[in-house]
Amino acid sequence: MPTTNPTPTTMKHVTMHWNPADPVAPNSVEELIHRSNCLGTDQRITNTGGGNTSSKISEKDPLTGEMVEVMWVKGSGGDLRTSKKENFSSLYQSKLLDLQRVYAARAEKGLKSPAEDEMVGMFSHCTFNLNPRPSSIDTPLHSFIPHAHVDHTHPNAAISVAACAKSIEVTKEIYGDEVVHIPWMRPGFELGLAMQEACKNHPQAKGFIMGQHGLINWGKTGRECYELTLELIEKAAEHIEKKQAERGGEAAIFGGAVQAALPEEKRREVFAALLPWLRGQVSQKKRFIATIQDDEKILRFVNSKDAPRLAELGTSCPDHFLRTKIKPLYIGTAPKADTPVEESLR
Template identity: 65%
Template sequence: MSSYKFVNFLWDDAKAASLDPVGRLVYRSNLLGSDQRITNTGGGNTSSKLKENDPLTGESTEVLWVKGSGGDLRTSNRDNFSSLYQDKLIGLQQVYAAKANKGIKSEAEDAMVNMYFHTTFNLNPRASSIDTPLHSFLPGKHVDHMHPNAIIAIAASKNCEKLTQEIFGGDMAYVPWMRPGFELGLAMQEVARKQPAVKAIMMGQHGFISWDDNEKVCYTRTLDLIEKAAAYIEQRYAAKGGDAKAFGGPKYASLAPEARATAFAAILPWLRGQVSQQKRFIGTVQDDEKILRFVNSADAARLAELGTSCPDHFLRTKIKPLYIDWNPQTDDAAKLKTQLAAGLDQYRKDYAAYYAACKRANSPAIRDANPTVVLIPGLGLIAWGKDKSESRVTAEFYNCAVEVMRGAEAIDTYISLPQQEAFDIEYWLLEEAKLQRMPAEKELARQTIIVIGAGSGIGKETAHRLVKEGAHIVCVDLNEAAAQATAKEIEAKYGVGIGVAGTGVSNCGPAIGLAANITDRASIRAMLDKVALAYGGFDSICVTAGIFVPSDTTGHIPDDKWALTFNINVTGSYLVADEAFKTWKEQGLRGNLVLTTSANAAVAKKGSLAYDTSKAAANHLVRELSIELSPLVRVNGVAPATVVQGSAMFPRDRVIGSLAKYAIPYTDDEATDSLVTKLAQFYADRTLTKSPITPADQAEAYFLLVTKRLSKTTGQIVTVDGGLHEAFLR
């Protein structure tokens, strides 16, 4: 086609010419994967049959380079492709035939996956995809297998075969639904043999595949077919009334963005607790125009119950979502919670019945029966996953499913995959084996931890320590820019997030940065609500924020400074605990609260009257809160001694003042780092360990207290003071 409206043509001849053959395969793959209208995250695969020199014989041989198991086309590199002897793959057809004739075809399919290792070229360690036969058995040197919404809409239509002929004529053949593997590859091989002019095949309820001996032509053909499908759908969609009549037209109206955010914040922690009964989940909210058009529609309940069609979709979204028929104009939040509770109960029963009806003698045990997608009219979609990345992708996949349903209903009638077929993929033994091979989850996986004071010092170090163990980190500080800077540091190491429409949360990856004033209850609640919108709830809170106001030279401290010290160091921690406990109770999931006190709480000394007294009160606040919040929340404290290095409490002028106070030699033009080192060592020399105390030392204590390692410890103060014998218990 000369121009494209529904896909992006990105091929650059000069760029392609600069690459070797495998490099061009990677290039083509990246181009296709960069457009989600062409394929979804992790979906689809590409291949090229290339001439290589056999490392053993030195002779030229044909090698199939095909995207291997796992990975994403958009970001794939050479290491993501398996390389296999093409002649050996063809030879496996006889092995498959022998196995299939002796027993059940599905067992023969499973057995063939391990046979691919025997065809590996040049010891390539990348595991082969189950789609490998599709690429090997088709005649084209270059093959694209994609999952575009527009094509799947046709594939998931009741009259798919007829529509394929009507839309594409003789340019695309058709095969009915078959699980990816040898049987499907052989069926495609037969189609190509009987129809040599055809260079594309519609795969019923799955996607499509296209090929050519020229890689640019293959890429262009893939785009042309998607463009034609999308144009056909949009023409029919417009003829039926377009958005105004989509999914049977609107049944409900959306709440305003602010009202949606308020409703989501109120319900999400409770809902997270309900779906996290076996393992904790992290949530993603979506409330953009397209998803609202679907959940508000007259047909939403019917279509949601049918579930998704493409296997790539329901492996993430489960067999179906949970749809709640809530009227946002007349029903309140209390009714929504009641309907959600009833809906969850019925969903679990339905899932158990689905498992019981479809399980086979060797099926894996039933998995978590809670939904991963929840649809609510007026509000939008909530997706759940083991981490933020997975819940985002789950939301993305259900959006793909919605687009598929929109297209299928515009041109025909949407149909879902038969339950037994869906079950056989969801509980496929090879998929289960892959899950079992996954590395163990990190110690703080599936958790969201709020670190208050994360803009600098101990808080920043604690945020970095906890994210290493798999936690999602909410960096909170009075200085929002400082909080966001810490979050960006984490993103630089662990990946960038995306925005959540309508919620006001600008970044929802492994960390976000938020502002809060812990002396203001409303500010705390606003922050906690944003956490709910970003992640669905939270598990632990570490309060590292604090203030030190020294007495003047006469030993006096002004009344306002005394009040400020207690407001931040004591009252602030209480307000955080009191507001957070409301959310913890809603979730019903055990949590942790860790407050920062000080070695000064036990050691009276001159010049820090307000600070020391406030920290003594904080010590007792830990004990009181451990009683008040039990048994749901463990409350402990960390008591540092003087942390000079990396601490916001020790600006240059305070360091100089302390050096002068203790008669430690220094010069006015001396570098700040040198001054800090001198003061830190002075404090270290007063301890038993003789080592400066760093923010990292404190962060280790916070880490221990939010894990299960000290799960029976509450109401205690963990000292990290280098061994101050003056602070020993008396």
């Protein structure tokens, strides 16, 4: 059975940043910007630069003076947290849908076909009001989902569901019929068409878990869409927390600990000895600075039995590659008391 719906006040794994009293007009670009900034402010919801949001809004066409449906969607580059109007592309929704006929007429089409790639270049022909912002590769997803407001995010909790071996079953267990699992497909025209079809086949659905990728969901209003995004993430996180507790809690995670962390003071000593040398190694062609993270969660991972194997598997969501690269380098060698720390890494 699906879990009961969490409310904003009971959510532990996401934070509601959109105050109902915030002065934004419904179904406006300003509302879309506000929703996007609120989503991006909670960094558990999506990675920096990742995810996108859209609203289909009625606007006056400068060419005809008539009202037309315009899809505003976060364009390439930029971050949801800091997005402004210039970060969104605006496209005629009817022209985007017309592209389906252009695509259908192509003889050789399909996933990763030249025809699919060529459709990316067609989006700029659908530009509304000379907006220069290039549209995102996710444009067909937002356009072909037949709902007014759509959020696409990469929350860790949803990715964990999307990338696990039993993703289809787990999606069902958490969400019942309200969220449907869509198998992995690279973002593009074909994925947009697949989502359009899934919306037809599952009219009750409020969102999709995108296999090995993330979450996409929608609402009749911007506010409804935002609250649903939070609710779906919260449900996934609650489920993971519950399963973790049933399986021995934090002590058993990642196969359990195989070594204890050095005391904090000792860790500082090791960093002081290691980091100048390490920066020298990586900065020979281009200067780099490092960020250190040795909080409880990171230490639990690096000291665990499964860490070397899991690190080698790399990140689960392709969007994370952009920032983190495909996989971390796990170095299992603990510095020995009588060996300078940089020696033990050579």
